[in-house]
Amino acid sequence: MTAIRLINVRPPRIRRCRPMILAAAALLAAAPAYLSPVAHASTASAPFPTILFASPDGSGSSCALWHPCSITGAQARVRSLAQDMSSDIRVELFSGTYRLSAPLQLDARDSGTNGHSVVWAALPGAKPVLSGAEQITGWHQSDPAKNIWSAPAPAGLQTRQLYVDGVRADRASGPLPVRLKKTSTGYTADSDVMAGWRNPSDIEFVYSGGAPYWSLKTGGEGAWTEPRCPVGSISGTTITMAQPCWDNSTLRPQRTDGSGRSYNLVHNGNLGNGSIPAYVDNAYELLDQPGEWYLDQSANTIYYIPRAGENLRWADVEAPVLQQLVTGQGTATAPVHDVTFSGIQFSYATWLTPSTGEGFNEIQANYTLTGPHGYDQEGLCQFIAGGTCPYGAWTKEPGNVSFGYDSDIRFEDDAFVHLGAAGLDLGDGSQNDTVEGSVFTDISGNGLEIGGVDMPEPTTQADHTSGVQVLDNHLYSLPVEYHGGVAIDVGYAEHTLISHNQLDHTAYTAISLGWGGWPDKIKVQATPNYSNNNTVSDNYINDAMQFLADGGGIYTQGITGSSMDTGEHLTGNVITNTLDNGHAMYCDNGCTFWTASGNVLTGNVSNDWGARHADYRPGASGPDPLLVSGNYWWQGDHDSVDGNAVVSGNHVIASVSQAPVSIVRNAGLEPRYRWILADRFGASVPEAPGQVAAFAADGTAYVGWNPTFVDNGSPVTSYTVTAYPGGASATISPADLAKTGYTTISGLTNGTAYTFTVTAHNRIGESAASLPSAAITPTATTTAVPGTPTSVSADPGDGTVSIHFTPPAATGATPIIGYTITAPGIAPVHVTGHDYVWATSGNGLYTVVSGLTNGTAYTFQITADNAVGSSAPASVTATPGPAPVPTP
Structure with missing residues (x-):
């Protein structure tokens, strides 16, 4: 020995x-x-x-x-x-x-x-x-009628999270109890009911982004965001919002050049839906569902409604207090180096900035505007007088475990779980670090952050983020609070390797790389930066984009290198089932020197790889250089060469089973790490579904929602929709929801207004109810069917055809619920699902018809379907056959 x-x-x-x-x-x-x-x-x-x-x-x-x-x-x-x-x-x-x-x-x-x-x-x-929490004891039932329990809190306790037996509780939230009209300082309400609520300055308004799913309106600063602002005070019907969050949310200056963008260039910049919040968060008066809690700081008391099976007399209740658990901050000349953490769980830390007047004013990927001039100065640089530089250097979400100016730091077989900010931040100056065999879940914001966006062109090598490797990790069911976060977020970095990870059930994008590409929206080059030689390879990504929209499995923007050789490479990844206008791979603004080859992309995606963008670098012309080659996908784009943008030798497939076995088997965790897929941290009922919306037909309601992406250790087995008033309900399996994107409740009374909630079930029990949908009123419908789909085209593959189309502008008497494709010699193909009922005439859609005979010309007819019937058909002809071998 x-x-x-x-x-x-x-x-x-x-x-x-x-x-x-x-x-x-x-x-x-x-x-x-x-x-x-x-x-x-x-x-x-x-x-x-x-x-x-x-x-x-x-x-x-x-x-x-x-x-x-x-x-x-x-x-x-x-x-x-x-x-x-x-x-x-x-x-x-x-x-x-x-x-x-x-x-x-x-x-x-x-x-x-x-x-x-x-x-x-x-x-x-x-x-x-390693825990930053205080244990909460001394529970007793304080409101038997509502089953509310309370316990003394440590004096001065501040936290945004509470955990019961290792399961995150939900802050008390609910729909607005009043109608609001926006003012320069907040809102005027149509009643003073909220003036009587306790601790009004603890209340937060949440402005949810996401898909415009039927009658659902977005309220974020872009469909990829979910900002939130605290209330400052309430007096009668006057609601004054906290500063600087309110100004940063509503006063972003707009360009006058016709671009429709604010000076930050990311979006039009201000809260959508008339700045009306989607829901209210953190109010005792909204405490009405099992699993909800509220901290009354003025009374040093915590309130909680137990879930089924929880007994607070002996439950382990943890309130995070620390905002960081471990930090490693070196300097350019004296870095932290050669330190390993192995087999350790990092848990129970919070983040208090969103509870201050700063709020959470999101730009993208949990980067926010902060300070009294965030809206008109922060990160605006050359685009506005007084703008701070560099462009896009907005405020980064901190990590509960955080390192910077370090080298050779290793995290192996660790767990980042039950955290209130980002999980792990390897910031500016992090070099040759490794994160391997670890689990990231139940994290409020970004899972793993690499690099930053404040130094696109550092003056010294020590400032570079370089050589970070992310290998064989499992990142899932996140972010759970700041839904615009990303599982792995990379700012400016070089020689990054993200390989053999599994990422599943994310609210927004799974992996994001790059920054500073938005100036191409106004025909200005993307921000020059030192990023180069970043590789994302052999990862398995499933069920991304489960809550917000306009992201993807792997998202890239900005300049990624100085040539095709040194630019970003995506290879061997398997990406399935992205929702909400999600892309499998997303080459977005300024995405330059980007290669995507040998990837498998299937299932409910609105777009496989993004699109070409004009190259505005000095002396350049045509689209940004990119290569999209040898992928297996639904999209089926024709081979093309447009300047330096090459699409070549890709293959149309209908399912993962038609992709090369070697790619599919190699993607995701390597065999020696697959045991971490069994790691679970707390077991309970699922989180409630989100983004519930409905439309009415004759005596019927069609109800859609985004699936639950946090199942708390046990997969969702069914969903139940309930109508109010009356309590009529319908239950649907997750598989059927994935096929249709909705369910129906019949037997409703025409002329009566109804709202709908959805609950999710797993083997442990039933979730709390979702927030209610907007009210709809069933009526006897007219006989109007939708208009005909437009821009129909077809791209053939080996025994397959990818059919592309644009939804009609006219939906008829009710919204479109699917499409039907027919052709001589094949059974009708009914195209349904979340993305098809989501899409509007501004969205291109496609699907794959398989089982076809190569060399046979097929004329396909496609109709749009609603609750009344089908449109007139549009037609397209294609002849399937094997894809050509790409030219070396």
């Missing part, structure tokens, strides 16, 4: 004897694993590591097996040993919750030296949790 050097081994304390003996046995049994090459030397030549021990109730600084120290004690001991390391230093953590009173702050003194590493790792079989 390999020897291990233990520090300061002393006789055991009696109360620790058995646990320490067991730990020692486990440690010795696992000794060969401890000497594996974590960071540098081979096993044959590695010197024996120095082992320190820490436990949740540790003390002192000896850090011996028989007398472990605390986390801070271990840090002090590491610093005393790290100046002249002759081997790795390992801090072994016993199981349990390490309740931090302050973040673990690392700097250059905590680094490995002389080619060795400092390793913070779980003991074999241990599950240490």
Whole structure:
């Protein structure tokens, strides 16, 4: 057996004897694993590591097996040993919750030296949790009629999250109880009901983006955003909104050049839907659903309605207090380096800025406007007088675990879960870091952030974010609070490798790379930057874009390199089932030197790869250089060469089963990491569905919604829609919802106004009800059918044809619910689903018809269908056949 050097081994304390003996046995049994090459030397030549021990109730600084120290004690001991390391230093953590009173702050003194590493790792079989929460106890039922329970909160507690037995509770929220009219400082309400609510300055208005699903109106600053602003005060019917959030949300100056854009160029810039919020958040008066909670800061009291099966007398209730758990902030000349975290769970941290007057004023990917002149100065640079530079340098969401100016930092087999900001931020100056075999879930915002957007052209190499590798991780069911966040968000960076990860069930985009491309909207070049040689390969991405719109599985904007060789490369990725006007791969504004090859893209996508954009770089002409080659997809674009933009040798398929097995099997987690797919953190009923909308027909309602993307450890088995008044209901399976995009409730009374809520079910039980839809009134419908689809075209493949069309502007008596494709010799194909009922005449759609005979000409007819009937058909002819081999 390999020897291990233990520090300061002393006789055991009696109360620790058995646990320490067991730990020692486990440690010795696992000794060969401890000497594996974590960071540098081979096993044959590695010197024996120095082992320190820490436990949740540790003390002192000896850090011996028989007398472990605390986390801070271990840090002090590491610093005393790290100046002249002759081997790795390992801090072994016993199981349990390490309740931090302050973040673990690392700097250059905590680094490995002389080619060795400092390793913070779980003991074999241990599950240490670094927590920034306080436990809430002393619960009693304070309102039996509503089953509301309460408990004393620590004096001065501020938090935006609460967890019960490892499951996130929902802040009390609901629909607006009044009608609002916007003013320069907020709103005038049609009644004073909200003036009587407690703690009005704690209330938040949420402006949800997303798809204009039938009667649903967007209220975000773009369909990819979900901003929120706190209320400042309420007096009678006057609601004054908090500053600077209100001005930053409503006063973004608009260009007068006809572009329809604000000076930030991202969008028209101000709140949609007349600036009327989609719902109200964080009010005691809205506490009415199981799983909801409210913190009354003025009374130091927390209120909660238990979910079925929860007993607050012995439940573990955690209120996050710290805003960061671990930080590693070096400098350009003294970086934090050679530190590894292995087998550790990072949990229970919050983020308080959205609760201040700043609110959460989102631009994109959880970047926000802040400060009293955020709306007319921040990041506007050359585009407006007084703008701060560089362009697009808006405020980044912080990470609950955060590093910057660092190198060779490793996170392996860790879990980032139950977090209130971004999970992990590897910011400016992060170099040669690795995130491997880890889980990211139940995170309020972005999962993993790499780089920043404040230094597009750094002056020194130390400022670059370079060489970060993200390998074999599972990121899922996020973001859960700031829905415009991204699972993996990369700003300006170079030599990034994102490979063999699985990303599923994301509210918005799964992976986003690049920044600063929006100036091409006004025919100005994208922001020059140092990004180069970033690769996204062999990832499996499923069910992205489950809540907001206009993103994708992999989204890119801005200049990605200096040539096709040094630009961004997307290869071997399998991307399925993006919703809400989502792209599988999205080449957006300024996307330059972008290559997408050998990817598989199928299932409910509005677009496979984005579109060409004009290249406005000095001396350039035509579209931005890009190569789209050898992919397997629904879209079926013809081969084409347009200047430096090449589309060649792609294949039309109807399902993943028609793609090469080698690509499909290679995508996602490699075999030795697939065990992390079973990792779950808390089990409960699902979160409620979102974006519920409805339209009326004769005695019937058609109700659609976005599927639940947070199932809390157990897949959704069904959804139930309930009508109010009357309680009529209908239940549908997730598979049927995916096929149709809606369900119907019949037997309603014409002339009566109805709203609808949706609940989700899993094996544990039923979710809380969704927010209600807007009211609709069934009436005897006319016989108007939709107009005919337009811009119909067809792209043939091997035994397949991809049929493209644009929805008609005239929907008839009721909205379109699908399309029907017919041709001689084939059974009718009914094209239904979320994206087809979502789309308007401004959206191109397509689908694939398979099982065709190569060499046979088919004339397809396509009709638009509504609740009344079908339109006149449009026709197109195509002859399927194998795709040509791409030209080298």
